[in-house]
Amino acid sequence: MPPTATSALAPPSDATRRTSKPDKPFDDRRVVGPSAKLAPLSDHLLPLKRTILAELGTSPEQLEQSWRGVLAALEVHTAKIAQQGGDAIPHVHYKDIEKGISEEQKVIIRDAGCVVVQGAVSEEEAVGWETSLKDLVKAHPGIQGYPSHDPQAYELYNTQAQTRARTHPAVLNTQKALLKFWGSSLPRASADGEDLVDYDTPVSYYDRLRLRKPGDRSFVLGPHIDGGCVERWEDPVYRKVWGKILSGGDSWKEYDPYDARWRLGAKQDLYGVPNQCTAHRSWQGWTSISHNAAGEGTLQLLPMLRLATAYVILRPFFRPRDPSSGSLHPDDWELDLDSAMFPGSRIGASGQELSVESHPHLRLEKTMVSIPRTRPGDQVYWHCDGVHAVEGYHGGKNLSSVMYIPAAPLCMKNARYLRDQRVNFVHGHVAPDFPASAGESTFPERGTTRDIKTDEGHRALGFMPFEVHAPELVPLVDAANAALFGQ
Numbered sequence: 001m002p003p004t005a006t007s008a009l010a011p012p013s014d015a016t017r018r019t020s021k022p023d024k025p026f027d028d029r030r031v032v033g034p035s036a037k038l039a040p041l042s043d044h045l046l047p048l049k050r051t052i053l054a055e056l057g058t059s060p061e062q063l064e065q066s067w068r069g070v071l072a073a074l075e076v077h078t079a080k081i082a083q084q085g086g087d088a089i090p091h092v093h094y095k096d097i098e099k100g101i102s103e104e105q106k107v108i109i110r111d112a113g114c115v116v117v118q119g120a121v122s123e124e125e126a127v128g129w130e131t132s133l134k135d136l137v138k139a140h141p142g143i144q145g146y147p148s149h150d151p152q153a154y155e156l157y158n159t160q161a162q163t164r165a166r167t168h169p170a171v172l173n174t175q176k177a178l179l180k181f182w183g184s185s186l187p188r189a190s191a192d193g194e195d196l197v198d199y200d201t202p203v204s205y206y207d208r209l210r211l212r213k214p215g216d217r218s219f220v221l222g223p224h225i226d227g228g229c230v231e232r233w234e235d236p237v238y239r240k241v242w243g244k245i246l247s248g249g250d251s252w253k254e255y256d257p258y259d260a261r262w263r264l265g266a267k268q269d270l271y272g273v274p275n276q277c278t279a280h281r282s283w284q285g286w287t288s289i290s291h292n293a294a295g296e297g298t299l300q301l302l303p304m305l306r307l308a309t310a311y312v313i314l315r316p317f318f319r320p321r322d323p324s325s326g327s328l329h330p331d332d333w334e335l336d337l338d339s340a341m342f343p344g345s346r347i348g349a350s351g352q353e354l355s356v357e358s359h360p361h362l363r364l365e366k367t368m369v370s371i372p373r374t375r376p377g378d379q380v381y382w383h384c385d386g387v388h389a390v391e392g393y394h395g396g397k398n399l400s401s402v403m404y405i406p407a408a409p410l411c412m413k414n415a416r417y418l419r420d421q422r423v424n425f426v427h428g429h430v431a432p433d434f435p436a437s438a439g440e441s442t443f444p445e446r447g448t449t450r451d452i453k454t455d456e457g458h459r460a461l462g463f464m465p466f467e468v469h470a471p472e473l474v475p476l477v478d479a480a481n482a483a484l485f486g487q
């Protein structure tokens with residue numbers, strides 16, 4: 001039996017602990033009209049664009065050079081993706097992960113910012129998870145979810161199936177391989193561990209699950225990026241992530257999406273929004289527990305990470321000279337430095353919305369490609385800045401079922417979140433970043449530590465002290481264990 005922290009069993013009234021966020025319908029962030037997306041935001045943002053340029057010493061002319069360079073590159077890359085379709089999304093077999101991904105595969109995955117991993121969990125085991133979830137939903141009518149009138153993405157965080165999947169050795173092994181894409185330029189010395197990240201140690205970030213019905217058209221989730229909205233520009237630390245993109249000229253080409261340096265201190269949630277991730281979630285992801293094919297309500301991705309990010313970050317600084325022309329030519333766009341226009345952003349939204357109207361140069365109508373067919377037990381991961389959506393219609397014959405399981409590394413930001421998430425898990429409550437609801441506290445069959453089969457799994461969920469993998473990580477491991485176990 002692994003050591004279990006007494007603090008893990010503390011009652012949920014612990015005043016120092018963050019609780020789940022105020023109840024706000026799951027639907028809120030998804031239904032955004034085009035006019036709302038293109039309206040100016042609050043007046044307090046009026047000076048923001050010039051402030052950002054002044055911080056970096058970037059002249060308007062230099063920024064315009066970057067814009068033109070990004071638009072030219074987009075013309076080439078969007079055409080390529082439109083031609084490739086689903087083939088633009090890399091896939092690897094789990095056996096490749098076990099052997100070690102080749103350098104060639106790494107480059108492809110790094111550039112696309114997404115990957116499908118096939119065959120990690122056995123089909124039989126994954127289907128068993130889906131069956132148990134269907135039984136659970138049937139046994140507890142009234143579980144909340146999205147859409148609210150006919151839930152298909154359920155407010156379930158603590159089921160046995162999720163617990164087993166999150167701690168499955170092949171899932172954790174996959175996550176370790178993908179977390180290694182990050183962190184090449186992090187500082188390697190920190191007395192208190194705050195600046196350190198251990199990319200060899202995945203920790204679990206709880207999210208929900210989806211059992212989408214055949215024929216469904218109500219699960220509306222257009223192109224978006226999670227991890228905050230206007231916070232990308234407004235938060236003084238978060239915007240440092242985009243320093244290279246906003247420094248003018250060709251510097252955007254040096255932007256490294258896998259540099260976590262500023263992300264640890266970034267506030268992605270300035271407005272206390274439910275569903276907003278406050279952890280360092282390197283890769284978003286899901287594990288398939290059914291067959292999911294294109295046209296069957298599956299995930300769509302824009303497999304072009306660095307260039308798309310550069311465009312999204314530069315976009316608020318420019319506007320069309322004549323919005324009615326629809327022209328994408330750089331000469332028909334001009335600087336916009338004194339407005340509160342942040343197309344696709346809203347104050348207090350959990351994600352950055354994108355559409356053909358707000359981000360026309362991404363040619364989303366052609367570049368949002370459905371992922372290749374996944375079988376039960378396959379996994380999909382996409383970078384935390386990756387543009388993603390869900391097909392509007394499920395034209396298949398069976399449930400399209402996935403459990404949202406991302407990849408997050410050990411760092412102090414995540415250790416503190418894990419501490420609070422652990423308490424909620426023990427009591428069957430909603431995970432801290434999500435809207436408060438009745439939770440699963442009265443479900444006798446919910447997940448427990450008995451569903452975790454390995455030491456690594458216990459560590460990932462915060463029930464066993466972390467181990468040191470490299471001497472420079474001692475301050476982090478010590479601080480994380482102190483936060484979780486009071487050692």
Ligand SMILES: [Fe+2]
Binds near residue numbers: 224225226388
């Ligand atoms: Fe999302």
